Amino acid sequence: MGIPVGVVGATGYTGVELLRLLLGHPEVDVAVVTSRSEAGRPVPEIFPSLRGHTDLCYSNPDPAALAGCRVVFFATPNGTAMHQVPSLLEAGVKVIDLSADFRIRDAAVWKQWYGQEHASPKLLARAVYGLPELHRDRIAKSDLVANPGCYATAVALALLPLLRAGAIETHGVIADAKSGVSGAGRKAELETLYGETSESFRAYKAGGHRHLPEMRQTLRDVAGVDIDLTFVPHLVPMVRGIHATVYATLTKGSDAREVFTRFYAREPFVDVMPPGTHPDTRSVRGTNVCRIALHAPGGNRLVVLSVIDNLVKGAAGQAIQNLNLMLGLPETTGISAAAVVP
């Protein structure tokens, strides 16, 4: 018997990806999977790809059942976890929240972007932002981890080393990001139909996206000052993958490649690629890896290319990485398989 874990809200894309990874994880057992809409149905009935891997059935959320888990993941829509987390923490359960509920430390900023009052503002200071490359030690000691957003992860990993080293100007930073359609979730909506998204490309929310305050908070934590960041997300006709193209201005004398290779030298999931290369999103599909390449097209302009799988390093995989840290397991446990390519 492995360590018992639970998943709340496991019928979306993040949820099923979490299940796939947890079912293949050698140290844990999925004890509870909740879903109000699918309660009573076997998981593989909803996700036939899991036939033969589990006989679990979805159940209605039951505090007692969840309290029997060592760790509970929330893969719920924003605004759900903040109501249920307090009692779980009291019961001694560790929580990894994949929604946005605990990512922003300032409850007023959270309310502004998510359109509702925060239900557990006191927990905001307790929650650790679950980006291991930044907060590994704090995550290991935490019982409440706010798993980062997908765009925020791709952009933060492209900028952290530079800001830490003071290697770029703090103004005029641009993150032009592109995401596969699974980032919009598994919801019955017109705009993510195959007929609406295939063979087309567009930007969205160019005036402001919810991951922006999250990025700004992280970057300010590292830089010590506000970063003038412009972020425009785009929708790519593919299922998985985020590609962030980040533009910044190098400070005089800075060596971006040296900064990145040093910062990520011991990181198991960040791969700084050789000069002249361009990472493709498929090379990280299904994996927890972030691949980064650097280009200097002229002057002091720096271009950082950063790719992740939005459902893995951008969600479920990073959650497992955090789980491993919180449980004292080797950090790569259960998330080390290579990408299926092509």
Added chain:
Amino acid sequence: MGIPVGVVGATGYTGVELLRLLLGHPEVDVAVVTSRSEAGRPVPEIFPSLRGHTDLCYSNPDPAALAGCRVVFFATPNGTAMHQVPSLLEAGVKVIDLSADFRIRDAAVWKQWYGQEHASPKLLARAVYGLPELHRDRIAKSDLVANPGCYATAVALALLPLLRAGAIETHGVIADAKSGVSGAGRKAELETLYGETSESFRAYKAGGHRHLPEMRQTLRDVAGVDIDLTFVPHLVPMVRGIHATVYATLTKGSDAREVFTRFYAREPFVDVMPPGTHPDTRSVRGTNVCRIALHAPGGNRLVVLSVIDNLVKGAAGQAIQNLNLMLGLPETTGISAAAVVP
């Protein structure tokens, strides 16, 4: 009998698109279609979508046959047209070159980016850069038009009004562009196989792309000074479409929307969209339209979203638009159909 026109090198994607548009054009007749590799074969044998629309056969390039045309299009690889154009011009034939041979006025710059000596440097000054929104009158009087590159068209249309009005700073301009795979042409190459490009996204040539000097030349022509432009192209898993996301800094007091609506007020093929919208590439698929939307995410930052069909406004359609201008026909003749959506 319509006006006789010829197409040199009509087996690529630009070529077949040119044929599709010319065969539906009410004022011209395609008299000659050349291809060394397919000489003797009926066009619809290579492109079954043209069955029922033409019985033309490919022929070997024959100067006499081409000289019988009023206008000849070159849809050939770079470095071909520059050898054949001089004799056609002497024969009184008008030429529209869809390759890059006559786009750059400086033969040294051309050589640097295209890797060979230019064969007709004297014609470079005679060639008119075929962007009607910039050079309509000169195109109408020209007998040699250099049809713009696809990326260059999308980016130029996003910046011309701003530079003409002095509404943006000339430094720190960034063009993050995304193209469908057809932009790479119809060539047997590994990297554009379905298995290599589907379900993936990546940048390429982030260190420098051939359309960059072309863009810089156009922007300098308008602004009167060099523009500090960074251009990074990306490959999107779709067939057609270019989306340029252009970032610039507004000068004090500038009203971008006013600048665009005024500049493009009478343009038949540039559509400035309402505030808050985002153009998708499919809305211009198969059409000669460029759709543009403006966003101001904060501070003096301006984001311009510009979409075209790379094979139409970015190639064959713009060539027809130039043809119409050169022949004194209504500018929209033969290129006014709506996009097939979805």
Added chain:
Amino acid sequence: MGIPVGVVGATGYTGVELLRLLLGHPEVDVAVVTSRSEAGRPVPEIFPSLRGHTDLCYSNPDPAALAGCRVVFFATPNGTAMHQVPSLLEAGVKVIDLSADFRIRDAAVWKQWYGQEHASPKLLARAVYGLPELHRDRIAKSDLVANPGCYATAVALALLPLLRAGAIETHGVIADAKSGVSGAGRKAELETLYGETSESFRAYKAGGHRHLPEMRQTLRDVAGVDIDLTFVPHLVPMVRGIHATVYATLTKGSDAREVFTRFYAREPFVDVMPPGTHPDTRSVRGTNVCRIALHAPGGNRLVVLSVIDNLVKGAAGQAIQNLNLMLGLPETTGISAAAVVP
């Protein structure tokens, strides 16, 4: 001023395709476009691809406004037209119904497959099944045309010549059909999300699909006897296109190629391809063409490959073809453009 026509329910994929074709049709004017959900909104706000092509607004269905049209198209869900058609016919309006309401002559069969009582059973005998290759003369004289289903069109065109000529056995006929996702309509549903349909292929309704009784009725009309037909539809990760692969057993001495070329000799929209070829769906994308190829892999086995665009020859294009017939216009008016390929 052209002939006034109306479209009821023009917010789905069939509806917007109908609008695209009608707006480009030289003899008609779209006078009314109804939609309860979008009443008051300009059409191009929902479909930006029509920007510049129309300023029409959706309106609530108004019997008087529709009665002012010469022809009204229904692009509504099944079960809607049957309620509204009677009063329009009384008002002297011709009707082309793109839904299934008037396709099946037997009200009991209709009820069995569509799950409700038919509201206008008396009109079933009056309605003409709008397959011009079969009922051209009757369509021309009709005021109520039941536009065929997409699968039914592709399969019928693959079998009509053979059954008419008695060239195949009437048992053991198999239609293995594949459709793009747009066939499922523009509805907010989980199973046609990009994330659910991209990079995957599957059959559906293998136990029985609504187009089966429609096919059987048509085939029986031609053959004079019931045809033992098995029909299995599949979902292809593409937007448009239907490919029917039809398997039949040739009767002794039959020459399938001769049968097809003779039957379709004068058809403007059926293209019998040369021996050894395979039609691809993209060659008919956006067009009203059905391309057919024949293969004889051995013995007396015949394989018929039949492709159409499900939204054009399978819906809106065929409706325009019927419109042209009903109005005495040249049959190809407004639907003769070549496919946009690639």
Added chain:
Amino acid sequence: MGIPVGVVGATGYTGVELLRLLLGHPEVDVAVVTSRSEAGRPVPEIFPSLRGHTDLCYSNPDPAALAGCRVVFFATPNGTAMHQVPSLLEAGVKVIDLSADFRIRDAAVWKQWYGQEHASPKLLARAVYGLPELHRDRIAKSDLVANPGCYATAVALALLPLLRAGAIETHGVIADAKSGVSGAGRKAELETLYGETSESFRAYKAGGHRHLPEMRQTLRDVAGVDIDLTFVPHLVPMVRGIHATVYATLTKGSDAREVFTRFYAREPFVDVMPPGTHPDTRSVRGTNVCRIALHAPGGNRLVVLSVIDNLVKGAAGQAIQNLNLMLGLPETTGISAAAVVP
């Protein structure tokens, strides 16, 4: 140190998939990877998805190096393995050939379909056809396994139980099969470009495909008589996956479901799905599973839906399954991960 294995020709899609699976296999070590074209280059330079998983370099084929392996896989074009296998067998190396060289026992038939004289006809009788569900015991004892073709695997698994049980007629069997584009390999060819295959669907080789004689041989082995099989392959715009839709006529009193559940009761990689379901190819993507569903649309007609990943159960995964059998390892070793969905 694990068991040393080698891969000849590992730059195609089958090759890289084999490498991915072998690098994750706990009992083997990849000792040699050969490629004439890429000799000297690190594997991850060609396939960045393997960065961090191996430092192997491609080498020129060297008989001595290969002779040091316990098992050598051939992932070479047809006609290569047959020249190199004899010396390896003499050196005591076990061989798994993923090409077609040893699949057909009759050298004359092989020549007819592959267009060349077989170089090692004497080995044809020694080779075991590597379909574990049919020849598990013989594979375990063999030193030369002919790994089945992808289509042949999907079709054989759909028919074996029925033919073994005499549950279907042996005439009028139809296999309408659909494959993702990766089945065509990683070769620079026009017809598998993204621009040629995306958003389109077509049949190919409807007059006869190389997997047909292979299927016929397998089916005859099971049924004891020739099977009248018609096979038409189609190309699906997706990377991976085969879907075979097989039509047959049930013999009187046969219970197809009972036949399948019994036949595959203990098979680790064949999943007979519940009534009323339809397997999708993505549910087996990257896995060695074949999912099968049965439908009886009427009369004595049986429809079998069979899906595999063409590169896994249709190639590399089945090769690993055979490796496990040949080495006496648990059959699922290294090939038990769940599919990455979506």
